[in-house]
Each structure stands twice: as structure tokens, then as C-alpha cells.
Amino acid sequence: MFKENFKMSWMNLIHNKMRSFLTMLGIVIGVASIIALITIVKGAMDGMTSEFSSFGADKITVQAIGTPLKQGLLDSDIQKLSEIEDVAGVSPTLTGNTTVVYNGNEKKDVFVQGKNDVYFSKTKDLVETGRGINILDIDSENKVCLIGANIAEELFWGEDPIGKKMLVAGVTYTVIGTLHESSSFSDSSNNDAVIIPYTTSMSLLGTGYINNVDVFMSDANDSEKITSDIEAVLNQAFNYNKDGFTIINMQDMLSSINRVTTMMSLMLGGIASISLIVGGIGIMNMMLVSVTERTTEIGLRKALGAEPKRIQQQFLLEAVFLSLFGGTIGLLLGALIAYAVCFLIGASFALSVFTVVLAFGFSAAIGIIFGIAPARKASKLNPIDALRSV
Amino acid sequence: MCGQILNMTQITKTYVMGEEEQVVLNNINLTVNKGDFVAILGPSGSGKSTLMNIIGCLDSPTSGDYYLSNQKVDELDEASLAAIRNKEVGFIFQQFQLLPRLNAIQNVELPLVYARVQEKDRKQRAREMLGRVGLGEKLQNRPNQLSGGQQQRVAIARAMVTNPTILLADEPTGALDQKTGQQIMELFHELHEEGKTIIMITHDIEIAKNASRIVRILDGKLREEFTYV
Ligand SMILES: Nc1ncnc2c1ncn2[C@@H]1O[C@H](COP(=O)(O)OP(=O)(O)OP(=O)(O)O)[C@@H](O)[C@H]1O
Ligand SMILES: [Mg+2]
Numbered sequence: 001m002f003k004e005n006f007k008m009s010w011m012n013l014i015h016n017k018m019r020s021f022l023t024m025l026g027i028v029i030g031v032a033s034i035i036a037l038i039t040i041v042k043g044a045m046d047g048m049t050s051e052f053s054s055f056g057a058d059k060i061t062v063q064a065i066g067t068p069l070k071q072g073l074l075d076s077d078i079q080k081l082s083e084i085e086d087v088a089g090v091s092p093t094l095t096g097n098t099t100v101v102y103n104g105n106e107k108k109d110v111f112v113q114g115k116n117d118v119y120f121s122k123t124k125d126l127v128e129t130g131r132g133i134n135i136l137d138i139d140s141e142n143k144v145c146l147i148g149a150n151i152a153e154e155l156f157w158g159e160d161p162i163g164k165k166m167l168v169a170g171v172t173y174t175v176i177g178t179l180h181e182s183s184s185f186s187d188s189s190n191n192d193a194v195i196i197p198y199t200t201s202m203s204l205l206g207t208g209y210i211n212n213v214d215v216f217m218s219d220a221n222d223s224e225k226i227t228s229d230i231e232a233v234l235n236q237a238f239n240y241n242k243d244g245f246t247i248i249n250m251q252d253m254l255s256s257i258n259r260v261t262t263m264m265s266l267m268l269g270g271i272a273s274i275s276l277i278v279g280g281i282g283i284m285n286m287m288l289v290s291v292t293e294r295t296t297e298i299g300l301r302k303a304l305g306a307e308p309k310r311i312q313q314q315f316l317l318e319a320v321f322l323s324l325f326g327g328t329i330g331l332l333l334g335a336l337i338a339y340a341v342c343f344l345i346g347a348s349f350a351l352s353v354f355t356v357v358l359a360f361g362f363s364a365a366i367g368i369i370f371g372i373a374p375a376r377k378a379s380k381l382n383p384i385d386a387l388r389s390v
Numbered sequence: 391m392c393g394q395i396l397n398m399t400q401i402t403k404t405y406v407m408g409e410e411e412q413v414v415l416n417n418i419n420l421t422v423n424k425g426d427f428v429a430i431l432g433p434s435g436s437g438k439s440t441l442m443n444i445i446g447c448l449d450s451p452t453s454g455d456y457y458l459s460n461q462k463v464d465e466l467d468e469a470s471l472a473a474i475r476n477k478e479v480g481f482i483f484q485q486f487q488l489l490p491r492l493n494a495i496q497n498v499e500l501p502l503v504y505a506r507v508q509e510k511d512r513k514q515r516a517r518e519m520l521g522r523v524g525l526g527e528k529l530q531n532r533p534n535q536l537s538g539g540q541q542q543r544v545a546i547a548r549a550m551v552t553n554p555t556i557l558l559a560d561e562p563t564g565a566l567d568q569k570t571g572q573q574i575m576e577l578f579h580e581l582h583e584e585g586k587t588i589i590m591i592t593h594d595i596e597i598a599k600n601a602s603r604i605v606r607i608l609d610g611k612l613r614e615e616f617t618y619v
């Protein structure tokens with residue numbers, strides 16, 4: 001019985017191709033815009049999230065400009081931070097600009113970073129060739145360095161830089177490694193950087209203060225507790241001067257980004273669903289016209305023994321067909337648009353199962369909601385009135 | 391009374407139009423036996439179609455009792471009425487009422503679809519019935535690819551395919567020329583001879599003469615005219 005109704009509905013839609021198509025268009029546009037918007041927003045936000053994650057979701061960043069009396073953190077403070085429970089390691093950063101020279105070639109305004117062994121063990125895809133800085137380099141303030149991809153290219157001209165001696169701020173350093181070339185915006189600075197042990201960099205930069213520390217957690221779920229422990233250490237270090245430091249918790253930032261993403265998806269999806277409702281009204285309108293047009297047919301079917309619920313099912317199926325078919329086209333169109341846009345803005349394209357289910361669920365629901373009234377109207381037609389209308 | 395398949399007593403149908411009340415059928419009593427070929431003859435507006443709609447369970451009387459195949463019709467719900475129209479009654483209309491988008495075989499199949507007969511069986515029975523009315527060669531033709539007489543034959547095949555208790559025809563020759571009309575009447579004769587019960591409505595005495603029994607209807611009242619056999 002279902003199969004027969006299915007066939008009849010299909011035949012009827014095929015017969016009125018143009019009208020079916022135009023009616024479907026509302027649903028197509030509605031579903032396409034929902035799919036496209038959700039997918040694009042998600043793609044863009046995923047990009048941002050992974051960028052943030054690459055900064056490290058398992059780390060807490062401390063920025064300490066300090067007080068006039070104490071313009072940053074001391075080695076002893078770093079030591080205290082590393083002793084906090086559940087802290088896997090602490091990575092201080094010192095930065096400055098200087099000139100490097102190799103083989104008579106000079107490069108000015110090079111970004112020098114002082115880092116430690118923790119930085120190298122905790123950061124993925126950092127070292128391209130050679131080795132990173134280890135604990136011995138830190139303890140004995142070795143004059144060793146790693147160089148960024150641009151520096152390797154500009155100063156060494158394809159020569160293998162490892163083991164070569166170069167001048168950093170007039171002092172001879174041995175190159176122990178090169179840094180992985182990075183294309184992403186967040187750490188492209190590494191391409192022009194020279195990294196040296198932070199203990200060594202203190203004398204190079206002429207400072208004992210550290211303004212920037214990354215604290216790595218052994219369990220990101222403990223971030224709240226660790227954050228408050230860090231705060232305690234810093235309060236002590238800066239004599240409760242809250243202006244002296246800032247604690248940036250990546251975990252908190254990630255979850256607020258996720259909140260914003262979800263809200264934006266919902267909001268845009270909500271706006272797009274208005275067009276779905278308009279599409280649904282289009283379907284309802286066409287179905288009502290169709291019932292009126294086919295009054296005689298309905299009367300005849302009833303005279304031949306069709307039960308009201310069968311007539312209802314036939315018309316309801318037509319409406320659901322229209323909206324599901326429109327939904328499928330909309331899904332394809334929306335995915336295509338999203339793919340194109342994601343490609344253009346360089347975001348990652350991923351069509352989630354949720355979105356697909358949402359599209360089909362929505363269009364089926366629209367078909368049923370807006371198809372039920374015309375279908376009931378058809379099923380309630382009095383067969384004699386219907387037959388007499390010829 | 392084993393042969394009695396239709397029994398109407400005191401059937402009245404009134405339409406209320408604003409203030410006025412129009413009595414279209416007035417205390418009608420009618421009994422039809424198995425194998426009867428009854429013609430209901432009357433002028434336009436006399437209530438013929440109204441009576442036929444009640445017989446065919448498309449409409450219900452204002453008052454009176456109606457039994458069809460020993461079922462009291464006015465006690466039935468919509469679904470049971472649908473089943474009665476499907477199994478007990480075969481309708482033949484003046485305007486044929488074929489579905490334009492379906493071909494001959496699909497049109498004939500339709501009542502079997504509603505009777506939930508399997509597709510293979512359905513096609514087989516539809517094909518046989520179309521052969522029976524002389525359209526074995528026109529199975530795939532759509533209504534607009536058939537002559538009026540051929541269309542009415544398809545409609546007769548459709549009415550017959552469920553093997554109904556009564557065949558109910560409202561002016562079956564009304565839209566046909568005399569010669570084609572006569573051919574349709576010959577088909578009715580054949581069906582009658584096979585034992586089919588036929589009720590035919592007409593305003594044409596010549597057509598009515600084909601029947602074995604004529605009932606006159608005038609101003610909503612029924613009067614037995616004469617009976618052959
Ligand atoms: N739904 C209705 N509402 C009001 N009056 C109606 C309705 N249906 C039929 N009538 C009236 O009932 C009367 C009989 O109508 P009916 O259709 O039965 O006539 P008929 O004998 O079939 O005529 P014809 O030979 O022209 O087909 C007519 O006067 C008609 O106006
Ligand atoms: Mg009539």
C-alpha cells in the first residue's frame with residue numbers, strides 16, 4: 001500500500017515538473033543556506049581553535065611585566081613555579097633583537113629567543129634538523145643556537161648549518177639545529193628567529209628578569225587549581241601587586257571560543273531556518289492548490305474504495321517528497337558553497353553527520369508540518385461533491 | 391430471501407437550502423435481487439443521481455433503512471464504507487472518470503490497489519478484464535489515446551475487476567453516440583447473462599428498454615413500470 005502511494009505521489013510530482021521544482025526551491029535555498037552557514041562557521045572556527053591548540057591547550061601562559069622594583073620573574077620564581085603540583089614543566093622566554101653574522105654575511109634585527117629544554121620537549125614539530133636545547137645547555141650556559149628557516153636560507157645558502165659557528169651579538173655560537181618551517185600565522189615568527197638557551201640569553205640581553213613563562217600542566221583538567229597555585233606564587237613574587245602579572249589560561253580561552261562558535265552557528269542557523277519556514281509555506285500552498293485541482297480525482301479514488309487515511313498518506317507523501325528532495329539538493333548545494341568558501345578563506349572543510357541529519361530532519365519535518373493540513377483536507381473531501389465538480 | 395442483495399425502505403433525502411427544504415427522494419422502497427438488470431428511468435432533476443449515490447454508499451439518506459449484501463449501511467464508519475465501495479459496488483460514470491495520467495491497465499488496476507491485491511495478480515486480472523471488454527490491444531493507451539466508447543469500456547473493466555456484487559451505472563451511454571451506446575449496452579447484456587446484477591440510471595426510454603426491469607422515478611417518488619421475464 002505504501003509502495004503504491006509512493007508511486008502515485010512520485011508520478012504526480014514528475015507530471016508537474018516546473019511547479020514541483022519552483023515549490024522545492026524554497027526548501028533548497030533554506031537547507032543550502034543552513035548547511036553552508038553552519039559548515040563555514042565551523043570550518044573557520046575549527047581553524048582558529050586548532051591554531052589556539054597549537055599554542056598549547058595544556059599550558060598556562062604567565063606574562064610578568066613586574067613592578068618598578070622587580071621588573072620580571074627571577075630564576076628562583078621560575079623554580080617555585082616548577083614545584084607546583086601537577087606542573088609538568090616550566091618554559092621561560094626571553095626575547096630581544098640583535099645582529100647575526102656568518103661567513104661575513106650580516107643579518108640585522110634578528111629576533112632572538114631564550115628558551116629552555118622544556119620548551120623543546122613540549123613543542124611538537126619544532127626542530128627540523130639537528131637537536132634542540134637540552135638541560136646541559138641550560139645548566140652550563142652553552143653558546144649554542146637553533147636558527148629559523150629564513151635565516152638558514154639567507155645566511156647559509158643551502159649549506160648545512162649544523163656544527164657551523166656564527167656570531168650572535170658579536171659572540172660566537174655553534175648552530176645545533178634548524179627550526180621547522182612554519183606557514184601558519186601564529187608561529188611564523190620562528191622562521192626569522194634564533195633560539196638560544198635562556199640562561200645564556202640573560203647575559204646576551206643583559207637582564208636577569210624573565211617576563212614570559214609558559215607553565216605546562218600534566219593534566220589539563222586541573223587547570224583551575226594550577227592557575228590558582230600560580231597566582232599564589234606570583235602574588236608572593238610581586239608582593240600582591242596584581243598589575244605586575246597576567247595569567248592566560250588556554251583552556252579557558254578555548255572553551256570561550258567554543259561557546260562563541262556554538263552561539264554563532266545557532267544564530268545563523270536560526271536565521272536560515274526562517275527561509276525554510278517560507279519554503280514550507282510554499283509547499284503548503286502548492287499542496288492546497290493541488291488538492292483543489294484534483295478534487296475529482298480524489299472523489300473517484302474514494303468511489304473506487306480508497307480509505308481516507310490512504311488519500312491523506314498520498315498527499316502527505318507528496319509534500320514530504322518535495323521537501324526531502326529539496327532538502328537533498330539543498331544539502332549538496334550548501335556543501336558545495338561551503339566547500340568553495342572554505343577553500344577561498346583557507347579554512348578546513350568538514351561536513352558533520354549532525355549537519356546532514358539536521359538538513360534531512362528539518363526538511364522532513366517541514367514536509368510533514370506543512371503537508372498535513374492539505375492532506376487532511378483531501379482525505380475529508382466528500383466523494384459526491386468531489387465527483388460532481390466536473 | 392437468499393437472492394435479495396439490495397433493500398431500501400422508506401428512504402428519504404432532503405436538502406436544506408437556506409430557509410427552504412427540498413425533498414429530492416421521498417419515501418423510496420426498492421428491492422433488487424441477484425441477477426437483476428434494473429433501469430432507473432426519470433427526467434433530469436428527478437433525483438436519479440442522488441439515488442445512485444445512496445445505493446453506491448457515496449452519500450447517506452436523511453432517513454430510512456438501507457441494506458446492501460445484508461449490511462446495514464448507515465451504521466458503517468468511513469473505512470468500512472470504503473471497503474463496501476471497493477468490494478460490493480462497481481461504478482460506471484457518464485463522463486468515464488478515468489485518471490488521465492494512467493494508462494488503461496493502470497486505471498483498471500486502481501480498485502485492486504485499494505483492495506491490497508499484489509501487483510502481479512493485479513496486472514493479470516486487469517489485463518484479463520480489458521481483454522474481456524475487447525481492449526486486449528490497448529492496454530498501454532492513456533485515456534486521451536482512446537475513443538469515447540473505448541474509454542467507457544475501460545471504465546466498465548475497472549468497475550468489473552473487483553467482481554462486485556452490483557454494477558452501478560449512471561447514464562453510461564450519455565456521452566456516446568447511438569451506435570457506440572448500443573455496443574456498450576450489448577456488453578451490459580453479456581454481463582447480465584453471466585449473472586451480474588446491474589443497476590443503470592438513464593433518462594432515455596430506449597436505453598432503459600435494454601434492462602429486464604424498469605423503475606420510474608418522478609419528483610422523488612419511485613414507481614415500478616414493468617418487468618420482463
Ligand atoms: N448537494 C445538493 N444540494 C442541494 N440540492 C441538491 C444537491 N444535490 C442535488 N440536489 C438537487 O436534487 C435534485 C436531484 O438531483 P439529481 O442530480 O439527483 O438529478 P438527476 O435525476 O440525476 O438529474 P440529471 O438527469 O440531470 O442528472 C436536483 O433538483 C438538485 O438540484
Ligand atoms: Mg444525474
